Amino acid sequence: MNNQKFYYTIYGLTLASDYEFSQFVKLEEEINEPDIEIVYGGIPDFIEPQIKEGYYKGIKEDEMWFYNSAGLFYIHDRKTINFIEYNKGTIDDAAVFLPGLCLAVLLWYRKMLMIHGACLRINDKTIIVAGNSGAGKSTLTTELIKRGALLMADDVTGIILENGQYISYPAFPAQKLCEDQVEKNGLDTTSLKQVRYDLNKFEVSREDDFYDKPAKVDALFRVEVQDVPSLTKSEITGSEKLKIITDCIFINWLFNDTFKFEPDDMLRCIGLSNQISVHKICRNKDQNTLNEILDYIQSNV
Template identity: 25%
Template sequence: MGSESIVHDRSTRASWAQYTAFGLRITSELKLPELVLSASEAAEDVIIRQADLTAWSDQLEQTNYVIQGERFMLQIPGTAIFAVREGREIEVCPYPGADMDTVRLFLLGSCMGVLLMQRRILPIHGSSVVIGGKAYAFVGESGAGKSTLAAAFRQAGYPMASDDVIAVKAAASGPIVYPAYPQQKLRMSSLLQLESLQGNKHVRPQKHRLVLTSGHPALPQYGELLKLIGEWNKYAVPTVDEFYNEPIPLGGVFELVAEPSSQLPAVTEQPLNVLGCLHTLLLHTYRRGTIARMGLGEWHFETAARMARKVEGWRLLRVSSVFTVSELVERVLDIIHKEENSYGSHECSQGSLPRHVQ
């Protein structure tokens, strides 16, 4: 189905829910409780519908995903077949008996990442929080601690803009982050460690304190947290009270690297020059393995290069055997405050901080 079918079906979508996420107005036949409901009556940017995609089953069994021009077909065995087209439409074909929480996990993750790239919006794999009127991205390999660090900032009163997928658009004034939706995915170990931070000087008093009930994490206002079947020992943590839902400039990127060596200090910082920042953005692009097959290699490099010239970057090395999130919070705040003090609040607000020595 192309754009003609989208127009033709408009009258049948009166009862579908309207949401906002990643700076997009989304009309969806599927209920998406993770997203923020939209009160806007403007035309949607994206349509999510159910469709019969089983004709693609045999071909997808060989590769799991197929790309034909602006159409991206993805199969998650036992869960669903998805079709993402032209940055405008996602079709979903759940398998019989599929867990719908898992269907939405891939819909809002892999499928949305592809859709953002089709719209020429860079999806960065990481978490972002708002500090001093700017968004700061935490990126790193799996297990580096990016979501845990973002959650610690959230506990300290800094709103979260995104978790897992950070949607960034290259604007003339500098990169702009479009917030995702108010939910984090956290491991049980992170939840337990974050609970131990209560009373830390950076942690504000919680209106709804994280508690542990029968060995499982729970928030009193939400009841038992949902365990995400498609993620290894991760839970969905609602962040409605600490979510920033407006476009905001990207102020900087922190790459977290977990080191096994105990010879290093608990946390070591390294400023990144433009090339280092470019490498970090390219490396930590969400689902970057699909970029070349989508024919977006040149766009990907040019977009990341434009962003690298506009934002600051740092690498934070931490000892993996030590829980260093409190020290990381202090170090990040110290770095940002030093940048603001060095270059002035006016320059900071314009996103034009001088770069580190090239």
């Protein structure tokens, strides 16, 4: 790594980074006081002894460290992510985890709701297509873009409460697609960057289909794969509406006695559920219901 700094805007914040992200929206001018920083190195000495004792992560208030097969990461002070390559990983391998998991944790500390789903702008409305891995979010997102939608975030949507409204801020103009989706859409894989931790996925630029302004969230569509005889789709009301939103939090698997879902986090989720419509779509993986789902989403925006 050299000493060059790269500057970006992401989720409505300025970012200074030691690592260059080709997919992020670049800022040409140098930022003296960025909102957030990504720093190569600077891992504190207290972490390595804990790893030797068998720990793979540590969490305190507004502070978290963890490691995996690619890198070692330290998130702290609601501002900074320190990272290095680790085990058999390279710097590029480790950097793959910065835009997703690491930023999601940091922005959660900054009181931003991080939803596991794509954010799209359709007919002057802002929607989230949410669901667990394998639910079909990328396929739906790609097809909605073909129908004229604009991308705001691919896999992690950031929402913050401002002046009584829940606002989604754009992430970056790129989308991760599986190889079969790349081939289906006639894209040449030789010109695409592979996602290093999952070589079956490719990074596709969406610069021409990107909405780069903050926007009030209007609806969330939760897509699930279940053993159902046929496609079901409905608007949700009552307590299940709130449950769907909390289930869609990108980092909800981290919540425990230390990394807590605090009362003010619940209040934000309640506030969001009161302001948006929530829909639940259950599909059978063996049935081709893509167009029916797309039509339902567009008719409910």
